[in-house]
Amino acid sequence: MKAAGAATPQMLRRVNAHAVLAFLRTTEVATGTDLMAATGLTRASVIAVCEDLLRRGWITELDSGRGPGSVKGRPARRFVLNPRAGFVVGIDIGAATTTAVVADLRGAIVGRASRTFRSAGIPARERIDVVNQACGEALAEAGTGPSTVLAVTAGLAAPVDRQGNVLVTKQFWRQFDVGLRTALADRHGWTVLLENDANLAALGERWRGSGTGVDDLVVILASERMGAGVIESGRLLHGHSGAAGEMGYLTMIEGVGSADGIAYLAREWYARPGEPPTVEARAVFAAAAAGDPAAVAVLDRLAERVARVIASVAIMVNPEQVVIGGAVAESAHALLPGIMELLPRFTATVPRVTASPLGDAIVTVGAVRHALDYVETHALELDLTAGT
Template structure:
């Protein structure tokens, strides 16, 4: 190898080794050189040299023996590493990620609300806020103005400037092209398709923005911190207002040409017919059932559903339907059966085609797994010979924004040594 090529390659190798050490430190608490050697296969002199450089840059701290760094939040793909005890002699040097040296932002531009957060370099959320849209058809410029305003508020709450944020992840309920545009119908998300979402936070914020479909980010989140940790073949069925699927096969996110996991084919599936999902359908059918009870067209005037909505069918939420079903309300139980039978038909097609070992139901009514999952499993078993293991999301309706944080962290770690 020529001297010129060696000189050109050395910085690249230095960057690769530095990124490897940073990712392992993000997965552990305080680690010795031996821990880092075992996790990275780097030599001892290289580990100490890289750590010294990272300390100089402010990304890593050297800790005193017996000190405790902040609790670890394990990034996907790295085993949890804990510091090994020293056998004797001079205490081993111990290193920890300086998690507060930088922040990332997560934004979920959902169909009915926007959720934003700030997280440190371990992915610990330090400030967050959610706000419903004033109208489901509000235009994209207004949605983005609200997101920017919320981010300003969160920076103020955290007491930091915008310059401390290294990257932002953004989830949108639509496929996203390589040039940062959402493939979204004007009637569904007005104005969104016309915008380059990678620059959507400007001029207030000039952060790198990683934009992706919300279901794709949900599967990243579930594998990182949710129900799919350690699972390489998983489909996350995002079932809030619209059905979408995040697909991970062989440990890799499946994107296809950009729209893998989109469920428009459900127009062709008997008993389904569109992409309406658990959250929206529970609300709509629950409101109809409550109105029928109040009008005397359905028995059960003293139903839990009517009680929960205060006698106002228009105020019914998906969470109310789930809670009423949990209490045994016949009308709510019927709504859950209808909605989950329809959801199971969609899931049967997906699971037969992709054969995942785990199917995660995410994005629906918060805390509804105990009610929905048994019905879902029974309906799916009736329809489908393929029997993936089923789980309810541990992240609720936060899956997309947590995935946005994971995406931003991945970008940040790739560029910390720029």
């Protein structure tokens, strides 16, 4: 009788294939010796995995040439990932717009398209149609079609649990519960994974941003409203219903009072009392850089507010690094000196604070990473016939 949790041959093959593909995605060419060093597998296991992946079309073998991995004078076998064996799609779905990107198996973006929703309250089917149109346009730009897509990850501005269910206890979150997974599966046969946008931002930042390789990382999407993605000991935190990182608690934090974001507050605070905002956040930051006293005062208020927010995160989670992300990230560089000066007043566990270099692409970068993780994990179960 098999012990509970014992590894099966099929499970080991899947784990080994995942390890090999993950390494090949990061390097141009790898010998068996390279793969042994990177994965910890034996030579026999590496060759068995590579033979399987060769048959399935995931990798190709270069013409042999003598190299440092040669055995007894024989030339080393050299393996290369086939980056266009299939594609993944990453989607950022906001309240007003959606952006879809297509990436090859190395994670290189080869197609991108954005679409705007007619209004916030449009029917679910219309919202799905707009997302589907953005995906189609991105695939067309990439020079490929729906049949080559191996996985899709969509980021939503709502909590999503580990099973991909949207938490709908707030009206704003309900607009994202439109049945996207079923709809795109029915139309194209796609595997669609749903995830919170801030969680994807954390994955993207750890992969290709200023938090590369950091195991205890928090990314705060801070443009219009604040939400956080939390990585602890290298693992993305979800919580019981997917709401880990939600920042509604900021209404109870002294000196903060709401989850309003940097861009929203910059517009509101720069406007004259009683008048609607007429200047965009980017212009407020530019005015402060030019010495406008009113704009400088706004940035000072923002630095203290964000310092209090980051301190609350530092007290609860104790990350090594906190990243300010989203469309406001470029402007947020101006806030960093003030934030770092104030943080020791609010917390004894001061993290490193940076602004993301990924800009408004941070969610789609994370969505691509999330989809690639799925593809590499399930490589031996996926059919590459269409992609090759």
